Amino acid sequence: MDDTALAAPELGADGTDQGFIKWFKALPQEPNLVRFFDRKDFYSVHGENAVYIAKSFYKTTAVVKTMGSSSNSLQGVTLNRNLFETALRYLLVDSAEYSVQLFEGSGSHWKKTREASPGKLGAFEDDLFRNAEMADVPVAAAIILGYPEGARTIGIAFCDAAGRALGACEFADDEYFCNTESVLVQLGAKEVVLPKEGDATASSADASRLRDVISRCSALPSERAKSNFSTKNLEQDLIRLLRSGNAEQHRDVLDRPLAAAALSAVIAFSELMAIDSGHHKWNLSLYDTGRYMRLDAAAQRALNVMKQRTDANDTFSLYGLMNKGRTPMAKRLLKVWLKQPLVNLTDIQERHNIVDALVDDPLLRERLRNLHLRGLPDVERLARKLERRKASLADLCQLYRASSRLPMLVEAFRDYEGPHAELLSTRYADKLEAAHDGEHLAKFEELLEAAVDLDRIPDEYLICASYDADLQELKEEKDEVEKTINSIADEIAEDLGLIMDKTVKLEWHKLSNTRTRCLRITQSEEKKVRKKLMGGRYLMLETRKDGTKFTTKGLKEAAERLQGISRSYDQRQHALVEQVVSVAATFCEVWEGVTSLIAEVDVLAGFAELATSAPVAYVRPNMLPSDAGEIKLIGCRHPCVEAQDGVDFIKNDCIMERGKSWFQVITGPNMGGKSTYIRQAGVSVLMAQVGCFVPCDEATIAVRDCIFARVGAGDCQLRGVSTFMAEMLETAAILKGASSKSLVIIDELGRGTSTYDGFGLAWAISEHLMAEIGCPTLFATHFHELTALQGPVGVSNKHVETAIDEGSGKLTMLYQVAEGTCDRSFGIHVAEFARFPPEVVEMAKRKAAELEDFSAPAESLGLGSKDEGEAEQAAKRARTFMEDFAALPLDSLSPEQAVSQSQALYKQLAADAASMPILQQLLQV
Numbered sequence: 001m002d003d004t005a006l007a008a009p010e011l012g013a014d015g016t017d018q019g020f021i022k023w024f025k026a027l028p029q030e031p032n033l034v035r036f037f038d039r040k041d042f043y044s045v046h047g048e049n050a051v052y053i054a055k056s057f058y059k060t061t062a063v064v065k066t067m068g069s070s071s072n073s074l075q076g077v078t079l080n081r082n083l084f085e086t087a088l089r090y091l092l093v094d095s096a097e098y099s100v101q102l103f104e105g106s107g108s109h110w111k112k113t114r115e116a117s118p119g120k121l122g123a124f125e126d127d128l129f130r131n132a133e134m135a136d137v138p139v140a141a142a143i144i145l146g147y148p149e150g151a152r153t154i155g156i157a158f159c160d161a162a163g164r165a166l167g168a169c170e171f172a173d174d175e176y177f178c179n180t181e182s183v184l185v186q187l188g189a190k191e192v193v194l195p196k197e198g199d200a201t202a203s204s205a206d207a208s209r210l211r212d213v214i215s216r217c218s219a220l221p222s223e224r225a226k227s228n229f230s231t232k233n234l235e236q237d238l239i240r241l242l243r244s245g246n247a248e249q250h251r252d253v254l255d256r257p258l259a260a261a262a263l264s265a266v267i268a269f270s271e272l273m274a275i276d277s278g279h280h281k282w283n284l285s286l287y288d289t290g291r292y293m294r295l296d297a298a299a300q301r302a303l304n305v306m307k308q309r310t311d312a313n314d315t316f317s318l319y320g321l322m323n324k325g326r327t328p329m330a331k332r333l334l335k336v337w338l339k340q341p342l343v344n345l346t347d348i349q350e351r352h353n354i355v356d357a358l359v360d361d362p363l364l365r366e367r368l369r370n371l372h373l374r375g376l377p378d379v380e381r382l383a384r385k386l387e388r389r390k391a392s393l394a395d396l397c398q399l400y401r402a403s404s405r406l407p408m409l410v411e412a413f414r415d416y417e418g419p420h421a422e423l424l425s426t427r428y429a430d431k432l433e434a435a436h437d438g439e440h441l442a443k444f445e446e447l448l449e450a451a452v453d454l455d456r457i458p459d460e461y462l463i464c465a466s467y468d469a470d471l472q473e474l475k476e477e478k479d480e481v482e483k484t485i486n487s488i489a490d491e492i493a494e495d496l497g498l499i500m501d502k503t504v505k506l507e508w509h510k511l512s513n514t515r516t517r518c519l520r521i522t523q524s525e526e527k528k529v530r531k532k533l534m535g536g537r538y539l540m541l542e543t544r545k546d547g548t549k550f551t552t553k554g555l556k557e558a559a560e561r562l563q564g565i566s567r568s569y570d571q572r573q574h575a576l577v578e579q580v581v582s583v584a585a586t587f588c589e590v591w592e593g594v595t596s597l598i599a600e601v602d603v604l605a606g607f608a609e610l611a612t613s614a615p616v617a618y619v620r621p622n623m624l625p626s627d628a629g630e631i632k633l634i635g636c637r638h639p640c641v642e643a644q645d646g647v648d649f650i651k652n653d654c655i656m657e658r659g660k661s662w663f664q665v666i667t668g669p670n671m672g673g674k675s676t677y678i679r680q681a682g683v684s685v686l687m688a689q690v691g692c693f694v695p696c697d698e699a700t701i702a703v704r705d706c707i708f709a710r711v712g713a714g715d716c717q718l719r720g721v722s723t724f725m726a727e728m729l730e731t732a733a734i735l736k737g738a739s740s741k742s743l744v745i746i747d748e749l750g751r752g753t754s755t756y757d758g759f760g761l762a763w764a765i766s767e768h769l770m771a772e773i774g775c776p777t778l779f780a781t782h783f784h785e786l787t788a789l790q791g792p793v794g795v796s797n798k799h800v801e802t803a804i805d806e807g808s809g810k811l812t813m814l815y816q817v818a819e820g821t822c823d824r825s826f827g828i829h830v831a832e833f834a835r836f837p838p839e840v841v842e843m844a845k846r847k848a849a850e851l852e853d854f855s856a857p858a859e860s861l862g863l864g865s866k867d868e869g870e871a872e873q874a875a876k877r878a879r880t881f882m883e884d885f886a887a888l889p890l891d892s893l894s895p896e897q898a899v900s901q902s903q904a905l906y907k908q909l910a911a912d913a914a915s916m917p918i919l920q921q922l923l924q925v
């Protein structure tokens, strides 16, 4: 943000108006709504929002001014245009948690002229994206819940304004709304319309769980009256909205009452009927929930799919890592793809084929990325502007620039001679060529070449005179008068003995509402010619420090003529721009097709770039049908961890075979690399199904229909779930949604609890996954007891290896995942590390096997006895120490925590030993 953006403009008289304050205070209070007031040269925000805006954007409340008197006062803060746009972007797009209203007027007369919310940006689109890329596709959704025949059923519809796509579907869901959650994640909905509480048919428990799901998916719930869900006019509305003009062919949607109700609500919310330019432009489909891989919000988070505000750098998230596209369209498409990984084997392989071609042919990749795609404008947004007839001549010229690149793209594809030549030809070259033929974009280019004065670009965007006879005539007249003005000026200069453009200049002078031509001379020149100037021929206009302005009757008349002609010329320009825009708008459909091809090529070329530029090159995964029982990731890495500076990543194999190692339990110390190992497997599967190569040396992946991820306590706290049990039960319920074709990743379930409840549930979940679902599962846990699991799917126990340097006592994480269960003497290593006397460690080692059995007699602790009572006491104390030590959840503590807690126990023991010579003796040996 620059300094000018931070200077708060002063609130004027309007702001202090008592009428305004009274009127403002009477407005209904609505949470998450920010009202802006357009005060012509700046904007203002009032009340509580003023403080919020000041803190968020000025980083100080000093800019908040109190208006009015003490009995009737109101806080206000002002924003210049830049800051207004920044605030809008934050409220509506980045945080996507607010609605915004803009009021225009003065005094106490203000009218709401525009409003927007995260799922409906239309009214502010130009302000939002004038100086910033549109990073997301704004999708609005509507949900209605019903219980036909007693079954909990969801109707959901969405509106993707950018892609002009409407969709709806209806499905049964469980009490945790797992299916709804994955559909919301797939759609990337920013705002979800729901029937107003009270109006809704949903039970209150269901309604509140549904709201939780919506928030978990980072969408804003937006309540609307039940009447918005009425389907009374739906068919008529669809006839007007749909490209086909035919509602009948959408009986698949219309005959599903809840889907249709949700569709009505999303159409009403997005105000589609009110936007004439959108009529007959929309496509409607019955949304197939099985079309894409399902990811719930927790899986998205666990796999770091999307960027978080707290990410220290871009490569922390998969999106940041994979976002190598050159155009804004590619950036948006990647977000959509990451939410909608493919499940159809052929479609996945087709994307891999294209990436393959681009990996194998670096020249083609280079040509596409660095010559033809780099610097392309946001064609998608420009085309939409054009469609709404809001495009300027400059916008059309941007589209012209994009259009002229298409033949080069075609040529680049045609030059490729590798194994995927036919695919590149049919998928891109042929289509782009057809879009650019004489009937389509070549014609669009001709139109602009004929219409736009290309010589004046980029200084001015004007229709060229030759395009229109009237304009030509006006231009000639204008040139003629300008010539006259110049010769009058020359003649004046000669008369005064001055040199044009040196000692005298021809300039503009503002006279009330008009401008006229004049001559200006400096003060010192004025002294020399003052006599002549005062001679009556010259009319003095103004004398200031920077000189004296004057004119003559002839010059003034000529300037007036020029003004008249200029006005007509400008009007003609304006009319012609409108004409050109409306002709250009007939090409919108072609642009839509081109946009999606460019975006796709750009994303895939970015994947190829990532695959080749990663610290270790990625490989093309061999994809198998989803019923194949095999996921083999050889030399697998976590792409985000690997990409961090200074990380020397240790690769691991993750081989999951049905019947052998379909269910893997990974144990090992905290910070040992368990999470990274299980997440990198999930990330690789996700990347493969998005169409990307994978961070492995070799990979075979049976397509997954969904990835479920559950992460333990950390996540629980984040979500504010009241009890740990609730989280566990929810996990058990959510896993009902998994099938044998899913991938389940569970990380440290039950961490933070030492109760048997946690373990019992972890066991129950595992049993359920193995016996009932049979899906490949990676389970990182500190419950060693889970390693005793057995099942027909094949359980494989793994552990992450650590090493203790005997000399320094330093514990090193090797990050190597090895077969078998974790070495349980880890706790003893920690004790060594904590510099326990070797004898105590020795004793602990001997007793390690019996740790659970604390009934060992005193002698077994090797205490011997002179005095039975004292020995007994010492043994008792030693046993307590052993009990306490055994109870430390060493595997779920960091090494530092383990050491400090062990040391604390030891210190206590040593202190108690002060009064127990036997114990003292033992500790000092």
Ligand SMILES: Nc1ncnc2c1ncn2[C@@H]1O[C@H](COP(=O)(O)OP(=O)(O)OP(=O)(O)O)[C@@H](O)[C@H]1O
Binding pocket: 641, 647, 648, 649, 650, 651, 668, 669, 670, 671, 672, 673, 674, 675, 676, 677, 748, 780, 800, 815, 816
């Ligand atoms: N294979 C690896 N190669 C290099 N560094 C790794 C590897 N795996 C993990 N790390 C590093 O170790 C850190 C801890 O790893 P991770 O979170 O996976 O451990 P964990 O055993 O799951 O611990 P926790 O139980 O605390 O989640 C990671 O942030 C990463 O920096």
